Amino acid sequence: MNIEDFREFCLSFNGVSEGFPFDDDETTLAFKVMDKIFAITDVDDFDSINLKCDPIKAAMLRDLYEDVKPGYHMDKKHWNTVNPEGELDDELLKEWIKDSYNLVVEDLPRKKQKKLEKMED
Template identity: 85%
Template sequence: MNLEDFREFCLSFNGVTKDFPFDDDETLAFKVMGKIFAITDVEDFDSINLKCDPVKAAMLRDLYEDVQPGYHMNKKHWNTINPQGKLDDEIIKEWIKDSYNLVVEGLPRKKQKKLEKMED
């Protein structure tokens, strides 16, 4: 997967914004309703941080060498994925979608309803 495909896929979800919350223009974060679901370094696109169900996160780390505990993140809830490794783009997209959905499910009901209205 390349940076442009990653960026376009993240932005394809409802209510997604992007910004650089940690530095001027290096660490790109994708957010839904103000909550991060994906992070990457735009200078060296060699990792993507994605939120993940804790049980699934551990399983994926055991199954794939290109999946590691979340770098600089809560290692229970985040995985770091190597987008330049052996993983198929479609499986990475599935995990991005899972991350987005996890964040949406964790939003207060009021924000979820606001997000649903954005779809109309």
């Protein structure tokens, strides 16, 4: 997967915004749904993506795939860092990006979830 495909896929979800949320850092690109991050990457060196993941699934994926590591600079229980340029299939990466998005949406307050649902209409 290249960065253009990654960016396009992330932006295809409802209510998603992109930006550089960290002070004085214009290389770390974050994708957010309702102001909550679900994916992060470096735009200059697209060799990793941080994605939120169910803790049990996160541990399993790390055991199964060499290109999946504990989340770099993130809560290692809930985040994985994946190598988009490695052996992982693009469809598998898309599945994990979608899972990350859905996990963040599920954790939103009900009021924000309803607002997001209205955006779909």
